[in-house]
Amino acid sequence: MGIKEINPGKAIMWGYVGISIGDLMSGFISHLLKSRKMAIFYMLAFTLVGVVIMLFGNTNTETKYYIFCVWLGLGTGYWAMFVTLAAEQFGTNIRNTATTTVPNMVRGLVPVMILAFDLLKHNFTVIISAAIVGLVVFGLAFYSAITISETHNKDLEFTE
Incomplete structure (x- = not known):
């Protein structure tokens, strides 16, 4: 990307600033839309736009990079939702198990994404490799957001 030096701690800090604000915003967005899944869908779209601009735009300074750290944090702040x-x-009866298992499944797929990225780097540039992995992951995320059942204003008192 042509950036001389990035301070990883500062990048993480700005990312978490965005995540904190995004977490709060996602609840308000969900309430306004009366839909959890549409709030997640729109936040995914916001994140995707940020990723595309970051990878293929003119992100060539440290300041621009940190701005994208905040942007991507804002977009991924839907994690709690x-x-x-x-x-x-x-x-x-199994909600507690699902609450702990689902995020661990997501985290567990990170090594798969890293392996795919590393394999793709042999045939493509780093940016294109990241874009390919991102395309697959965002595709799965959008599909999931569209097809999952809506739970906003739904009676949740049921057992399996």
């Missing part, structure tokens, strides 16, 4: 939506898919 994602966990809530996932848990609400299950009855009260």
Whole structure:
């Protein structure tokens, strides 16, 4: 990307600033839309736009990079809502298990994404490799957001 030096701690800090604000915003967006899944869908779209601009735009300074750290944090701030939506898919008797299992499945796929990225780097540039992995992951995320059952204003008192 042509950036001389990035301070990893500062990048993480700005990312978490965005995530904190995004977490709060996702709840308000969900309430305004009266839909958890549409709030997640729109936040995914916001994140995707940020990723595309970051990878293929003119992100060539440290300041621009940190701005994208905040942007991507804002977009991925739906994590708490994602966990809530996932848990609400299950009855009260197994909801606790789902609440802990679903995020761990997501985290567990990170090594698969890293392996795919590393394999792709042999045939493509780093940016194109990241874009390919991102395309697959965002595709799965959008498909999931569209097809999952809506839980906003749904009676959740049921068992499996």
